[in-house]
Amino acid sequence: MIFPPDNVKYLVKKMVLTLGGDQAMCQSYRKVCACGQSVSEIFFGKMVLDERCVAQVYCPKCSQGIDRDPENRIWDNGWILELNMDVVRTQAHLMGTSPEEVNASWVFDEGFATWVGMTPDDFQTREVERSEIQKLAKTDLRAYIGAMRDWGLNREKRFVHEGWRKAIARR
Numbered sequence: 001m002i003f004p005p006d007n008v009k010y011l012v013k014k015m016v017l018t019l020g021g022d023q024a025m026c027q028s029y030r031k032v033c034a035c036g037q038s039v040s041e042i043f044f045g046k047m048v049l050d051e052r053c054v055a056q057v058y059c060p061k062c063s064q065g066i067d068r069d070p071e072n073r074i075w076d077n078g079w080i081l082e083l084n085m086d087v088v089r090t091q092a093h094l095m096g097t098s099p100e101e102v103n104a105s106w107v108f109d110e111g112f113a114t115w116v117g118m119t120p121d122d123f124q125t126r127e128v129e130r131s132e133i134q135k136l137a138k139t140d141l142r143a144y145i146g147a148m149r150d151w152g153l154n155r156e157k158r159f160v161h162e163g164w165r166k167a168i169a170r171r
């Protein structure tokens with residue numbers, strides 16, 4: 001089996017980046033945390049990184065006692081996204097940085113490896129909250145429409161208030 005040389009892979013990725021990296025083509029990846037009780041969904045912006053760069057995810061229950069290592073871990077409200085920096089460094093140039101400079105926080109904040117939503121389990125809580133409101137639609141349509149509108153606005157405010165990294169960075 002013949003693998004394309006590294007420079008070809010580099011050029012293909014570079015082309016995607018240059019073309020603006022169609023958002024629809026970006027991948028996401030669900031990862032169960034270290035204790036197995038929670039699931040996070042991770043988004044790889046601009047198609048540079050993939051699941052090989054994710055070493056571990058810790059939820060607030062299993063992040064206790066984990067070292068705060070700024071080099072390979074991103075802390076977000078008790079959750080930790082731990083990256084495999086050996087993999088990340090090989091892609092540093094594609095992200096517009098260098099293997100010496102790249103660190104996990106930067107990768108996260110630039111969206112190369114980040115949560116799909118505002119929080120690690122946004123994809124789950126969003127559905128739970130939405131279906132709660134949808135129950136209203138059966139009894140009170142006007143209240144339902146108002147509740148849906150308020151839900152979106154309040155959600156955003158709540159994430160900022162709770163201190164989620166992506167919500168704060170957006171302000």
Ligand SMILES: [Zn+2]
Pocket residue numbers: 033034035036037038058059060061062063
């Ligand atoms: Zn856990």
